[in-house]
Structures are given as C-alpha cells and as structure tokens.
Amino acid sequence: MIRLVNVHRSFGPNHVLRGCSLDIRDGETLTIIGGSGTGKSVTLKLMVGLLKPNRGEIFVDDQEISHLSEDALSQVQEKFAYVFQGGALFDSLTVGQNVAFGLYNLKKMDRDKIPDYVRERLALVGLTGVEQLKPAELSGGMRKRVAIARAIAMAPKYLLYDEPTTGLDPIMSDVINDLIVGLQKKLGVTAVVVTHDMKSAFKVSNRIAMLYEGKIVGVDTPEAIRNSKDPLVQQFISGSAEGPIKMKVRAF
Amino acid sequence: MNRTELRPSAFEQRLLKWLGGPLINLSESLGRIAILTRQTIAWVKSADRPTVFAQMVSVGADSLPVTVLTSLFTGMVLALQTGVSFRRVFNEPIYVGTVVGLSLTKELGPVLTAVVIAGRVGAAIAAELGTMKVTEQIDALYTLGTNPIKYLAVPRLIACLICIPILTLIADFVGIAGGLMVAVYRLGIPQATYVNEIQALTWKEGTHGLAKSVVFAAIIALISCYKGFTCEGGAEGVGKATTSAVVISMVLVLVCDYFLSALLVSFGIG
Numbered sequence: 080m081i082r083l084v085n086v087h088r089s090f091g092p093n094h095v096l097r098g099c100s101l102d103i104r105d106g107e108t109l110t111i112i113g114g115s116g117t118g119k120s121v122t123l124k125l126m127v128g129l130l131k132p133n134r135g136e137i138f139v140d141d142q143e144i145s146h147l148s149e150d151a152l153s154q155v156q157e158k159f160a161y162v163f164q165g166g167a168l169f170d171s172l173t174v175g176q177n178v179a180f181g182l183y184n185l186k187k188m189d190r191d192k193i194p195d196y197v198r199e200r201l202a203l204v205g206l207t208g209v210e211q212l213k214p215a216e217l218s219g220g221m222r223k224r225v226a227i228a229r230a231i232a233m234a235p236k237y238l239l240y241d242e243p244t245t246g247l248d249p250i251m252s253d254v255i256n257d258l259i260v261g262l263q264k265k266l267g268v269t270a271v272v273v274t275h276d277m278k279s280a281f282k283v284s285n286r287i288a289m290l291y292e293g294k295i296v297g298v299d300t301p302e303a304i305r306n307s308k309d310p311l312v313q314q315f316i317s318g319s320a321e322g323p324i325k326m327k328v329r330a331f
Numbered sequence: 332m333n334r335t336e337l338r339p340s341a342f343e344q345r346l347l348k349w350l351g352g353p354l355i356n357l358s359e360s361l362g363r364i365a366i367l368t369r370q371t372i373a374w375v376k377s378a379d380r381p382t383v384f385a386q387m388v389s390v391g392a393d394s395l396p397v398t399v400l401t402s403l404f405t406g407m408v409l410a411l412q413t414g415v416s417f418r419r420v421f422n423e424p425i426y427v428g429t430v431v432g433l434s435l436t437k438e439l440g441p442v443l444t445a446v447v448i449a450g451r452v453g454a455a456i457a458a459e460l461g462t463m464k465v466t467e468q469i470d471a472l473y474t475l476g477t478n479p480i481k482y483l484a485v486p487r488l489i490a491c492l493i494c495i496p497i498l499t500l501i502a503d504f505v506g507i508a509g510g511l512m513v514a515v516y517r518l519g520i521p522q523a524t525y526v527n528e529i530q531a532l533t534w535k536e537g538t539h540g541l542a543k544s545v546v547f548a549a550i551i552a553l554i555s556c557y558k559g560f561t562c563e564g565g566a567e568g569v570g571k572a573t574t575s576a577v578v579i580s581m582v583l584v585l586v587c588d589y590f591l592s593a594l595l596v597s598f599g600i601g
Binding site (some may be wrong): 124127129155156157159160161163164165166168169170181182185229233251 | 384410462463466467470471473474475477478
C-alpha cells in the first residue's frame with residue numbers, strides 16, 4: 080500500500096503540491112487525472128523517491144520513505160517500476176539490453192536465463208524480434224511498449240505509468256490501455272497511472288483520483304466519477320474550457 | 332546606537348540584491364560539485380571495467396588525431412618564432428631546443444591538450460548526460476537500481492584521469508618532433524644541438540606537466556558531468572549545459588594552471 084499524507088512540494092516559487100493526500104490499495108489500478116502542470120508526474124516521482132517532499136509523509140508498505148538513507152531508499156525502489164512519459168529508453172543500448180538492464184544490475188537472476196526472460200517479457204507486450212534494434216529505430220508506440228517491458232522485467236510490486244498514451248494515435252492508445260489492463264490481470268501488480276486522457280482513465284482504472292491546485296479533490300470508481308456532480312470533475316471529463324477550472328493562457 | 336543606524340543604506344541594499352543571488356548560486360554549485368566529487372571517488376573501486384574501457388576509447392583513442400595535430404603545429408610554430416626572434420636579437424637561432432622543450436613539457440603540452448579535450452570530450456560528456464537528464468534516462472537509472480554517478484560519472488572520470496596524461500605525454504613528444512623539423516630544415520640548426528638541448532630536460536619538467544594534466548583531467552570530467560547532471564529545460568538546456576561545461580572547464584584549467592605551477596615550483600618540481 081502507498082500512502083501520501085499532506086504532501087507539499089515546491090519548485091522555486093512554484094508551489095505544485097499543496098497538501099496532497101492519497102491512499103493506493105494493493106492490487107488496484109488507480110489513475111490520477113488533472114490538467115497539465117498540476118503535479119501528477121511530481122506525485123509519481125515522490126512515491127518512488129526520485130523527489131523528496133518539502134513537507135508531509137509518504138508511506139510505502141507502512142515504511143516512511145522521505146527521510147530514508149540512499150541505501151534504504153534503493154531497497155524500497157526495488158519494489159517499483161516506472162514507465163516514463165517518453166519511454167526514457169537508453170539510446171546507446173539495444174532494446175534487449177534496455178529490458179535486461181535492471182536484471183544485470185540488481186543480479187536478481189542467473190545471467191544465462193536473462194536473454195530468454197527478456198524475449199518472454201517483450202512477447203508479453205506484443206513485440207518479437209526487436210531485441211537487436213536501437214530505440215531510435217522504433218515507433219512511438221513500440222518505444223512505450225519496450226518501456227513497459229523493461230518495467231515489468233523487474234517483477235515489481237508497484238508499477239507507475241506516467242502518461243502512457245500521450246503522443247500516440249487513438250488505436251495505439253487503446254492497445255496500450257489493453258496492455259495495462261492485461262498486465263494487471265496477469266501479474267497482479269498495483270498500478271498507478273497518471274494521465275489526462277479520460278478514455279484511458281475510464282478503461283484501465285479501478286479508482287480515479289482528481290488532482291486540482293495541488294490537492295486530491297476526489298477519489299472514486301470510474302462509474303462514480305463519470306456521474307459525479309462535482310463541477311471540477313465534470314468540467315475535466317467533459318473537456319470544456321468553461322467552468323471553475325481556469326487555464327492561464329498567455330497571448331504572444 | 333539606535334536601530335536606524337544599523338540599517339543598510341539604499342546603495343548597500345542594492346549591492347546585496349545584485350550580489351546575493353549569484354553568490355548563493357555559486358556557493359550552491361560549488362557545494363554540489365564537492366558532493367559529486369566525493370561520491371564519484373567513493374564509487375571508483377566498483378567501476379565497471381568494460382564501461383571504463385569504452386570511455387577510454389572515446390576520450391583517449393578518438394582524441395589522439397586532434398591532439399597530435401595541435402601539438403605538432405604548436406611545436407613547429409614555437410621553434411619558428413623562437414628561432415626567428417633569437418636570430419634578430421642574438422644574430423643566431425640559439426636555445427630553440429631548450430625553449431621548445433621547456434614550454435611544451437611544462438605548459439603547452441598539458442594546457443593545450445586539456446583545452447582541446449575540454450572542447451571535444453567535455454562537450455560530449457555534458458551533451459550526453461544532459462540529454463539523458465532531460466529525457467528522464469537519469470531517473471530511469473535510479474528506478475532500475477543503478478546509481479547514475481557510479482554508472483556514468485565514475486567511468487568518465489577514470490578514463491579522463493588515465494587518458495589525458497597519456498595524451499599530454501604524446502603531445503610533448505610530437506611537439507618536440509615538430510620543433511625539431513623546423514629547427515633543422517627551416518632554421519638550419521644542427522640536429523645534435525637541438526637534441527642535446529632536449530636531453531638536458533630533467534624528470535622534474537615532465538613531472539610538472541603530468542601532475543598538472545592529472546588535475547586538468549579531473550576538472551574536465553567533474554565539471555562536464557556536473558553540468559550534464561544538472562541540465563534542465565529540453566534542447567536549449569542541453570545546449571547551455573554543453574557551452575558552460577566547455578567554458579568553465581577551459582577557464583578553470585587556465586586559472587588552476589597558474590596556481591598549480593606556482594605550487595609545484597615552490598616544491599622544487601620543474
């Protein structure tokens with residue numbers, strides 16, 4: 080279980096998270112929705128210890144992680160796998176080496192078994208025969224899938240997806256959504272998805288949390304969110320410019 | 332004394348505002364570089380050998396042609412200018428070997444090699460690590476159980492510490508050979524005279540140059556890694572990080588050169 084309690088985080092004068100509290104239950108897929116720049120990705124990075132909160136507490140399996148030493152934190156990080164927005168594949172390595180990267184470093188497995196395991200993980204995301212290609216030779220959708228294969232290769236307890244469908248065509252987005260749902264069923268991981276793609280949020284989530292002005296303003300099932308009377312939630316899921324959420328648009 | 336007398340004047344307030352920000356930034360950067368240095372040194376023993384070897388090829392072997400070319404022509408022009416100037420003053424081109432040998436081994440060999448490497452290797456390190464930072468690859472390393480300092484900074488530092496002094500030695504030899512060609516074929520100095528003057532150089536001159544090149548290597552590797560790791564803001568950020576890595580490395584090399592020379596001379600080395 081991951082628990083955020085009254086978490087604050089600023090970047091210079093920009094106070095992004097202003098008392099964010101959220102519980103993520105084991106085995107569920109929780110999606111965090113919210114506008115650009117509201118701190119969704121920051122929330123994910125705080126959970127995995129890539130960022131430290133200015134105030135508040137973050138618990139991973141009842142262990143508070145924001146004050147841990149580097150070694151203790153890296154042990155906690157082994158429970159996580161992170162699918163980055165742009166994939167964050169290592170350009171200098173092949174697809175196979177990317178997927179095997181964590182396995183070699185953490186020495187979780189015999190070296191001889193790694194190539195077969197990598198092929199199997201790539202097959203789980205629907206990719207075959209791409210081990211020798213470099214990330215630059217892949218399409219956007221393939222890069223996302225390799226990033227997911229690299230994440231699940233670590234056999235994580237928690238899988239964090241940062242905007243998994245951003246920049247993909249609608250069909251590839253749906254393929255990724257199916258993949259997230261399928262992996263959750265097959266591997267039983269707890270997943271946290273950050274997105275502003277409502278179609279994806281409704282499809283993959285057990286629960287949806289809405290982040291607005293640095294706080295979670297509502298957490299509920301996709302059905303309840305769809306029927307919510309909250310004007311903030313309604314404006315976001317309908318994608319309307321009119322409503323309580325005002326986007327700052329600078330003319331130039 | 333009443334309270335109003337303790338208040339800074341308007342001019343002092345303006346001065347503090349103007350100096351305060353940059354000073355805080357500078358001390359923060361220096362602190363971070365110190366932390367990076369300590370962590371890099373702490374990981375040196377556990378460096379991954381194939382990665383170090385790959386970096387040595389990139390820093391050393393790939394930089395060899397440009398280093399050879401630079402030092403060859405530096406030695407040649409040094410011999411030419413010394414010979415022509417001394418001929419004007421003393422009516423004959425004397426001490427050309429001594430001037431070329433001393434200048435190259437103590438100063439131009441280490442400094443020019445460091446400047447060339449700062450431009451070639453420092454820029455490459457800052458651009459590569461900067462791109463990795465802005466595309467979240469550095470964060471990805473953390474989530475895959477790998478410390479980026481151990482994986483990226485340590486092999487680059489070791490490669491620079493090994494290759495830059497070797498390149499400096501090669502630069503010294505090539506420069507002296509370039510000087511020899513000009514001295515013998517252009518200035519008409521007997522080969523034996525030039526060689527005798529070079530042979531008069533002692534281990535102290537060589538050590539002086541090599542000691543400095545080790546420090547320059549550390550400066551280039553650490554500044555470039557630091558600039559890469561702290562890069563922000565997409566392609567523009569990578570460009571700025573690269574430029575500042577090269578500029579800061581070059582300036583630091585030249586500034587440290589004076590102080591290191593003074594220190595080494597005071598110890599009687601060179």
